[in-house]
Structure formats: structure tokens, C-alpha cells
Amino acid sequence: VDIRALAFDIFGTVVDWRSSIIDAVHAALPEVDAETFADRWRGMYQPAMEQVRNGSRPWIKLDALHRESLDSLLHTHGGAALDEPSRANLNLAWHRLDPWPDAGAGLVRLRRRFVLATLSNGNVSLLADLVNHGALPFDCILSAELAKDYKPKPIVYERACELLDLPPKQVMMVAAHPDDLDAAAAVGMATAFVSRPDEWGPAATFNPPPADRFDLQASDLVELAQKLGL
Amino acid sequence: VDIRALAFDIFGTVVDWRSSIIDAVHAALPEVDAETFADRWRGMYQPAMEQVRNGSRPWIKLDALHRESLDSLLHTHGGAALDEPSRANLNLAWHRLDPWPDAGAGLVRLRRRFVLATLSNGNVSLLADLVNHGALPFDCILSAELAKDYKPKPIVYERACELLDLPPKQVMMVAAHPDDLDAAAAVGMATAFVSRPDEWGPAATFNPPPADRFDLQASDLVELAQKLGL
Numbered sequence A, B: 001v002d003i004r005a006l007a008f009d010i011f012g013t014v015v016d017w018r019s020s021i022i023d024a025v026h027a028a029l030p031e032v033d034a035e036t037f038a039d040r041w042r043g044m045y046q047p048a049m050e051q052v053r054n055g056s057r058p059w060i061k062l063d064a065l066h067r068e069s070l071d072s073l074l075h076t077h078g079g080a081a082l083d084e085p086s087r088a089n090l091n092l093a094w095h096r097l098d099p100w101p102d103a104g105a106g107l108v109r110l111r112r113r114f115v116l117a118t119l120s121n122g123n124v125s126l127l128a129d130l131v132n133h134g135a136l137p138f139d140c141i142l143s144a145e146l147a148k149d150y151k152p153k154p155i156v157y158e159r160a161c162e163l164l165d166l167p168p169k170q171v172m173m174v175a176a177h178p179d180d181l182d183a184a185a186a187v188g189m190a191t192a193f194v195s196r197p198d199e200w201g202p203a204a205t206f207n208p209p210p211a212d213r214f215d216l217q218a219s220d221l222v223e224l225a226q227k228l229g230l
Helices: A017-028 A034-043 A045-053 A062-076 A084-095 A103-111 A124-134 A154-164 A178-186 A221-227 B017-028 B034-043 B045-053 B062-076 B084-095 B103-111 B124-133 B154-164 B178-186 B221-227
Strands: A005-008 A115-120 A140-143 A171-175 A190-194 A216-218 B005-008 B115-120 B140-143 B171-175 B190-194 B216-218
Touching: A005 A154, A017 A034, A017 A084, A034 A045, A034 A062, A045 A062, A062 A084, A062 A124, A084 A124, A103 A115, A103 A221, A115 A124, A115 A154, A115 B124, A124 A140, A124 B115, A124 B140, A124 B154, A140 A154, A140 B124, A154 A171, A154 A178, A154 B124, A171 A178, A178 A190, A190 A221, A216 A221, B005 B154, B017 B034, B017 B084, B034 B045, B034 B062, B045 B062, B062 B084, B062 B124, B084 B124, B103 B115, B103 B221, B115 B124, B115 B154, B124 B140, B140 B154, B154 B171, B154 B178, B171 B178, B178 B190, B190 B221, B216 B221
Parallel strands: A005 A115, A005 A171, A115 A140, A171 A190, A190 A216, B005 B115, B005 B171, B115 B140, B171 B190, B190 B216
Antiparallel strands: A140 B140
16 A cells, blocks of 8 residues: 555654653642652543543543643642642643654654654644644644544544545554554554553553554654655 | 744745746646746636635635646646646646745744744645645644635634634734735734745736835745844
């Protein structure tokens, strides 16, 4: 198949959300256990989106979900006194996540042959800020926001292929999360798994998927470029 | 005012559509006067979009409007024998327009402080291909397609600011066309005029707007960066 575009999951696949959020929490709340706080904040991500996915609440941007989760955590984990500007700034830490060390170099190589798009549950402004922060060479921001629903709902992948004006088989989803790739495959997209064993920190258990579950597997974005002949 | 993002018109402002289209027409139709053909093709651009803007036809991507105009021109200007694959390829010339010589260097500098978005009547896939072709460092593709209407309708500018999650006064529209900037100013955006006297070729007349009509004027994107302190 003639792959024309790559669509990248972002949180965990292209950027190291955990280290960046830990640093931001530590700066804003020196008295709090920043690792636990970061993991709990991220732990509220899927349940928050699930309310939109199952229709129990209308579309709302990820920035707003992150802020609701933050306010809740501050209330229960010792940050209730944090003022409004500091909360707003801490929530924007999700716009300033640092890329994994291989990301820039891998994307530069991949861009020589493929159109590179994000395909993330982050809202467009979050992704534009993130790409600017890391000076990442993406060609296009595609987001759950443009479908007004969240991955892994099929409409998010379908809308991305429609905006790229490509049949799904010519678009390869690149992600560190098997459920994201399974959902992409279900609409007909090609799939590449990128191992990010440290996404949840060095102490977390990492279970790699079987080697034949996806079209490609790579240890990082530079190896992905090599495996795609670049 | 604290400008946070720049939104760029593309055709004529960032890329030299005329030279690229002349080259593509010449390659596909050696017997045709390529300059006249290119100018007439582009001349059909505004009337085609006007049908969408005034509601006389439903939303349709610019790629489809370009193709309708091309088929009509081939019929009347001596290319009726051109086969379907050649027509499709010629229409894709709009996805492979070369940037003006200053564009890459200017955008690299501007990206250090601002989020850089396209804001063009080109569809998303056209713009993603164009940005990839020129390796241009944009952070975000914004397009009339995301509003399902064409500039200078206000909804296109409003939708862009909404997706950037910024009030219009914090977004500066950058364009070589006064009517585009007037429409951006009407929704509250800041404006920068970039002179492109050669957009319609060296023989065309260029009438620069009065110096005080827009917030900034620059001769190219490098000078725009200088005028913005970069």
C-alpha cells in the first residue's frame, strides 16, 4: 500500500507528558508529591473524556477537562489555596510538554516522504502550542476537536482521513498505545506501534504488544523512519 | 496589544502561485500560452468561491472548484484532449506551489515568538501538502474548510480565532491583499500587509495601500519579523 500521510498520537508517543507535568507541578506546588499528582491528573483523563464519548455530556475541549481534573485534585491533594492565575498557568503545562529526545530528528526524516499530521485528543490550540514549543516539523494539526468527539471513537479517525483527503489505508496511525491503533485499524488505517516503556515513569510495568499485531513496530521515531526506508 | 499568533494568507502572500502554475501548465500543455492560462485559471477563483459565499451552492472544497475551472478552461483554451490522470495531476499543482524566497527564513524567525497558522481558502489537504512541499515551519493549518465558507466571510476568521483559543485582537492576519485584511480587522484581528508586487507577474500594476491602513506593513516576511522585533 502507498502510505501518503502519518497521523501521530501525541501524549506519550511524541512528547514525554509525565516528566514535563511533574516539573510544572513541582514548580507550582513545592509541598506536593509531584509524581503522584501528575499520575493522578493523567489518570483522570480517560474517565473525563468518556463522558463525552458516551454522550452524557456535550463536546468540551480537553483544556477544560484538564482544568476540571486539576481543580478536583487541588481540592483533595493539598493545593486548595492555589490562586486562579497559578491554576490557569499550571493547566497550560499541557501546552508546553517536551518532546521525547528522538522526536524532532525522526519527524524531520519522515517529513521527506510523508505528510505529517498530529491526531490527538488535545484541542487545536494545545497542539499548536505544543508543536511550537518543541519546534516540531508537523505539516498539519488534526485533533479530536475537529470531530467534536474523542479517540478511540471512529469518527475522530474518519474525520482526519477526510481532511487529509486520503483513503484510510493511505494514512498510517503512529502511537504508543494499542487501543488507539486498534481503533485506527478498525476504520482501515495502517498502524505503527512505537514503544515508550518510560511513559509512566521508570518504575511502571511495560507490556509490549505481540510483534504481528500492527503493521510496523519501532523503538522510537528515528527507527520508524529507518523501517519506512528513510 | 499582546499578539500571540499570526495567521497567514497563503496564495500570493507566502507562496508564488503564478510562477508555479505557469510551470505546471507549460509541462502539461506545451502548446498553450501558459501565462495566460495561469492568469485565467486564477481569475476564476473568486467567482467560483462567490457561489459558496452567497449560498447559491453548498460548501465544496477549493480542490473541486479548481478542477471545475480547469475543465472549463481546457475546453475553451485548447486542452480538451488532456486525459483524466493528467488533469488530476495538473490540478494538484496547487498543492506544490513554491514559497517566495523570503518565506522560510521569515517564518523561522517569527516562530520564535508567535504561533504560526495558515488561514487560507485552500482546503486542509492542499495546505498540508503545500507546507510539506516547502518545508515551511507552520504550527497549525487553519483553513476555510474548517468553517465551510470562504474568506472574506467573517465566520472563517472567527472560527480560526476560536480554534486558536485567542481573542481576535491577539491574532494578527498577514496578507498581501487589502480585502483579506479589512475582513480580519472587521472581526477585531490585528493586520499586517506584505507587499507582493510580482504576484500577478512583472508586467502587472501594483497599487500599495496607504501606509496607515493596517497595523503593520512590510516588504516581505523577513522584514515583518524585524518589524515585530525578531
